[in-house]
Amino acid sequence: MTADHKGTAGAAATDVTGLVIGILGGTGDQGTGLARRLSMAGHPVIIGSRDAGRAKAAAAGLGPADLLSGGVNRDAAAQADVVIAAMPWEGHRELLAGLAAELAGKVVVDCVNPLGFDERGAYPLPVPEGSAAQQAAAVLPDSTVVGAFHHVSAVLLLDPAVERIDLDVLVLGDDRAATDTVAALAGEIPGMRGVYGGRLRNCGQVEALTANLVSINRRYRAHAGLRITDV
Secondary structure, rough: OOOHHHOOOOOOOOOOOOOOEEOOOOOOOOHHHHHHHHHHOOOOEEEEEEEEEEEEEHOOOOOOOEEEEEEEHHHHHOOEEEEOOOOHHHHHHHHHOHHHHHHOOOOOEOOOOOOOEEEEEEEEEOOOOOHHHHHHHHHHHOOEEEEOOOOOHHHHOOOOOOOOEEEEEEEOOOOHHHHHHHHHHHHHOOEEEEEEOOOOOHHHHHHHHHHHHHHHHHHHOOOOOOOOOOO
8 A cells, every 4th residue: 555545654653744864964965855856844953064155055955945055964863853864875974973962862864875886887895794774873872873864766756747756765763762753754744654674683684675676776767766655
């Protein structure tokens, strides 16, 4: 069944109204796409970058001007209620570790997919901690890390002609309130639904599945996502 039939799985009673969202490494396509959709849903969004000017330029014209702003990553981490990690995998550990103080006590949503690319296509990279999300949890002991938004097409997020993005977002974590909050945020984007996908230790295969979706999209010239049935 789709989200229209059963709503946001596990998060129906979670109120996320007015939550301020910070996006670290938010000037890439995934970060700006999520910023656009979440601001359209009514959330103040702070796009973070190493370069404040670049972050401000990314925010300009992306969505409602009164809800979108840009600054350095430290500002986005400090001023937000919920923070999304959307930086390239190569800078993942260093950036998060450097913001541990600002992220303490907050929900950090990791959507990073550790992938490599060669002449044969995309493939998952090994992560000593098991996944990008588990690495985030290791360097952010005072934050609550949730894995989510791994399989959302940045092309669809950014396309103004796309009003609904019909897919399920797998949400993984060890804290029920945090996973419900993130699932509810996903459900605020038309067509999306957040579905609890297990503990954070199960995030490795979810991140790795992105390589399969890249292969599907290249073969069929599509922007494939996932739907979970009978939930």
